[in-house]
Amino acid sequence: MHSRYLSIVNLKPDLRSAKGTRLHRGxxxxxxxxxxxxxxxxxxxxxxxxxxxxxxxxxxxxxxxxxxxxxxxxxxxxxxxxxxxxxxxxxxxxxxxxxxxxxxxxxxxxxxxxxxxxxxxxxxxxxxxxxxxxxxxxxxxxxxxxxxxxxxxxxRGSIRHSVFLITDLEDQENSISLIEKQNCYNLLGVSEASSLDRDNREATFEFLRKQGIVEAFVSWNAIKNRLYISWHFMSAGITLWILPTDKDFLPSKSILSKVGEVACLSIPAPIIAGSSFWIKRCFDIFCSTILLLILTPVYLLIALLIKLDSPGSIFFQQNRIGLHCQQFKMWKFRTMVVNAEKLQSSLEAKNEIKDGVLFKLKDDPRITPIGKFLRRYSLDELPQIFNVLLGEMSLVGPRPLPIRDVEKFKTKHFIRQEVLPGITGLWQVSGRSDIDNFEDGVKLDISYIENWSIWLDLKILLKTINVVFNKTGAY
Structure with missing residues (x-):
């Protein structure tokens, strides 16, 4: 009986029990x-x-x-x-x-x-x-x-909540930026996700209590599959905020609601289902038709300049990967020498994109003199309006990439191929060629897909005009 009593006494307390009763710190x-x-x-x-x-x-x-x-x-x-x-x-x-x-x-x-x-x-x-x-x-x-x-x-530093951040190392910069933008928190420290592991958990919560932490921001990767973490924060009197990571693309239109007693993310259906694509398609046809009528003199002038500048055809066609990974011929005004694609293999070592998925070279020796001018103002992209009319592209969307680039995709990258590619996009108005990491560009493409609306397309088109005239990141 005595030993049995000892075994009961030595059991760990109920998960919901705190070490002491206290008011919420905030x-x-x-x-x-x-x-x-x-x-x-x-x-x-x-x-x-x-x-x-x-x-x-x-x-x-x-x-x-x-x-x-x-x-x-x-x-x-x-x-x-x-x-x-x-x-x-x-x-x-x-x-x-x-x-x-x-x-x-x-x-x-x-x-x-x-x-x-x-x-x-x-x-x-x-x-x-x-x-x-x-x-x-x-x-x-x-x-x-x-x-x-x-x-x-x-x-001035008053009426701020003391907070602590727990997240993986690669997500810390984005999470810190998010917290600092709120203008109501004092970030007292940052820790990696391992601080919530079983062996480190007690020491972490003891530290949080001593620091007087009011709220804690924890990334989804740090808290998922750890069933007891939320109870520890509640017992410590600390408000818990769970941050999705960039790898977890939660739809922006999702709403947190309950089905019975279970919390679920729901995405409400529109009144007219399936209308979004046709609205965008009608918008593309109308705008591209107007643009072709207005820009006809510009087309003729550029064609003449290319012919006078270097031998070769006026237009350049390249196989690109479009909707659902289908190949199509993308049209551009020629800005390089005739055998440019054959010369690319000899320039791969000079590629300026860090992860090597895309190929970008600022001082590419293959570009002709008039080609540099056309690229500077993105005039080489104008023939793609014909691709828009044919339904192979849209005015706004993720840029269609060459076969060479898509072959280096990871599985998570293919989501960008599920929408019509565009002449311009969120990536292009957020840095264009200055973005030297493919992952950063993919994040912008996915952000565009999640938040798409006609108004967003209009904003991107207006920003594109500004970016082109300012020659931001173009080469």
Whole structure:
């Protein structure tokens, strides 16, 4: 019996049990923030009601004479904002569209109460209308002022949360940049994912407790398959943020929701399914037709300059890998000597792309004098508008690559081949040839695929014009 008692005593405590009871480390700042916002909203609503009564049609009513009804106005307004989580930290309290919706809903609820309470008496509709307008204006204004003041104070180092970052070494730079952009954190330290391994876990949490860490940012790779980590953070009174890594491309349109009691990422279906591609295709046909009509004189001039500059054809055709890895002939104005492709093998040792997937050489000896000018302003790409009309390319999309480059792809790179290639893209307006690492370019291509919209295409096209005229990263 005694030995059995000892074995029970020596068992490790319940996973959910903490070493001591304590308040959440950011509790004081949270309470102060909520109290301040509630106080400001109360002042805004009271001022809006006073002005509404003053400027509205004067009618005898319990709403204007009885203080209990004025208290009801405050309770309904602030209560509904609390229900809609408008006192939560971060962007939620700055969601002005949601504020307008909640204030409007609260106004409708108050009108319903007024109608049911005094069905046989007239109410000053102008008073309620003025109150609604002033409520929206004052609450939005005081919250904007609140955020401006908070940001100024935080820039001076106050009202910041002490945070710690745990992530793999290759993801640390991006994660640190993300945290620093928030302007509300003091990053007290960074550790590798191994600090959450079983042997290191206790020492890590002891260190976090001693440092007074309020929130911890942990990468997905550091926390997945470690079932107990979240309980350790909860027991330590530390808010846990899980950061997806660049390798885990979560769709930007995904929404975190629950199916029963299970948290799931969902991607809502559009009202008209399958319409996105046809919208883009119609946009491409319309714009490329207009461009061809406008640029015909430019085509003729470039063709003449190429003929005068060096022997050979005006156009250059090259097999490129397009949609679903299908080959197609991509058209360009010729900018190199006739036997340029045969000479490339002798220049591979001078390739300036670090991982060697692409071939880029700043002072490529194969480029002709007029070719340098055409490349500088990307005029050599203009014939690809014909590829767009034929449906082989789009105006905007990941650039189609030569067979030589695609043969060096890793499995994860082929996602960029699942959309129409483009004349320009997010990669081209974010550095063009200055990006010397293929992985960085792929990240931009995937970001484009995830966030695609007609508006994004328009923005990229406008940025392309700016990049071309500034000759940014072109050679």
């Amino acid at each position: 509790f004081a700042i949270k309470v102060l923030r909520i109290f301040t916002l509630v106080l400001l909203d109360t002042i805004a609503l009271k001022l809006a009601w006073k002005l509404a009564v003053f400027y509205g049609t004067p009618l005898e009513s319990q709403w204007t004479e009885n203080s209990s009804f004025q208290l009801l106005i405050l309770v309904v307004g602030i209560g509904m904002m609390a229900i809609q989580r408008l006192y939560e930290p971060g962007i939620q309290r700055r969601n002005y569209l949601e504020l307008i919706k909640v204030v409007s809903l609260a106004e409708c609820f108050l009108l319903l109460i007024a109608f049911l309470y005094e069905p046989n008496r007239y109410l000053s509709r102008s008073t309620f209308l003025i109150f609604w307008l002033f409520s929206i204006a004052f609450i939005s204004l005081e919250r904007w002022i609140f955020d401006v003041v908070i940001n100024l104070v935080r820039k």
